[in-house]
Amino acid sequence: MSRYDRQMRIEGWDQEKVSKATVLVAGVGALGSFIATNMTLSGIGQLILVDMDTIETSNLNRQLLFRKRDVRKYKTEVAAKVLRRLNPDIDIVSLPERLETIKRTHYEKADVIVAGLDSFDARRWLNSLSVHLKKPLISGGMYGLMGHVQRIIPYDTPCFECQPLISQEKLSQACSPLGEMRKDQPKKPEAPMPAVATMSMIIAGIISQETMKHIMKLGEPLDNYLFYDGKSNTTTVLHLERKFNCPVCGDFYALDEATLTVEDGETIGELTTRVAFAFGLADPKLMLKGVILDKEIVISKKTLKSGSKLFVMDERLAKPLKLLIQTHKD
Ligand SMILES: [Zn+2]
CATH class of the missing domain: 3.40.50.720 (NAD(P)-binding Rossmann-like Domain)
Structure with missing residues (x-):
């Protein structure tokens, strides 16, 4: 020793x-x-x-x-x-x-x-x-x-x-369908x-x-x-304080106002990737009216209406997040 x-x-x-x-x-x-x-x-x-x-x-x-x-x-x-x-x-x-x-x-x-x-x-x-x-x-x-x-x-x-x-800034980028998470847009070096x-x-x-x-x-x-x-x-x-509505460690989320903009033609899979990025999640599942949405579903007025409330579940969230859907045309 x-x-x-x-x-x-x-x-x-x-x-x-x-x-x-x-x-x-x-x-x-x-x-x-x-x-x-x-x-x-x-x-x-x-x-x-x-x-x-x-x-x-x-x-x-x-x-x-x-x-x-x-x-x-x-x-x-x-x-x-x-x-x-x-x-x-x-x-x-x-x-x-x-x-x-x-x-x-x-x-x-x-x-x-x-x-x-x-x-x-x-x-x-x-x-x-x-x-x-x-x-x-x-x-x-x-x-x-x-x-x-x-x-x-x-x-x-x-x-x-x-x-x-x-x-x-990053969060708003990810919450917009025109954000950098779209595959067709190369990341700026x-x-x-x-x-x-x-x-x-x-x-x-x-x-x-x-x-x-x-x-x-x-x-x-x-x-x-x-x-x-x-x-x-x-x-x-x-001495920073914990945020009671932090999406990662908060005991209570007040994310009803968090609006997620979607575009017709976007798939649930693409939307899931954006949500994962926006909230730092691992493998989120999106749920609408008690049903987990299949990643292959293409978003349209029929599949996801403006004003719908989407629940996000992930192993890293103690409770599901609630997101308000807004379609691009509104
Ligand atoms: Zn936190």
Whole structure:
């Protein structure tokens, strides 16, 4: 145990708890690779690395685990190899796949899920899964010299969807039939965000420390949203409140006013995809007057009238959502 001697001198540190814990790292980019490094150095029991991306030359300014010769290799594969050398005692699982396609058991056995994701959609997807599985989620993001960390304890602290700050634009896009979820419309490529090594280390350091604290029940946890401005070196902690009508973690939804616009010719399958995207759901079923609608049904005035109330059921929702249908011509 001499490897961990110095950290075990911290009052309240419990190395046995650390060595038995499993942490799932969603996204092994700048944040994820520093988080994984911290977990490995600290002697975590098991580390599950999930990322479908391969290494690009532009990652090398801030991603310590990767070298030039690793370009085009899977991030999780290279990271696992380097980390195993760093500390052979850690059980490291490399999953070069999409978050959505890995086995559910990987999430279920994690004590904490940590996320360093650059995609808004992936964050929403992971948030609703974490709430559904009641798994703590510690998530962070960066933009240049600004960064944030959010600690989500399902049904205790607000989840990602409880925040009124974001998501409205995306939500309205998804609620309109002309939104970007239509297959015939290619997604606009997003410009790469500014990113630097120092910020990655700071934000990943805070996420890692909150993760270790959670595992050991050590100290005061972040409650619950931290904003860090690297330009002025100031830290702001916001105590966000849960939203009682949050579609993911709320006890009560007041979504009768949520109007869903549909177009003639759209199928129930296409509509289901939009609803899944809009509310961060896994596999929603749409129900009309007690009947689950077949995905092949083509929407017309006969199949779905304006003013109809549609119920959305999904394993991640405690109660069905109610949506008011509006046809495009109204
Ligand atoms: Zn919520």
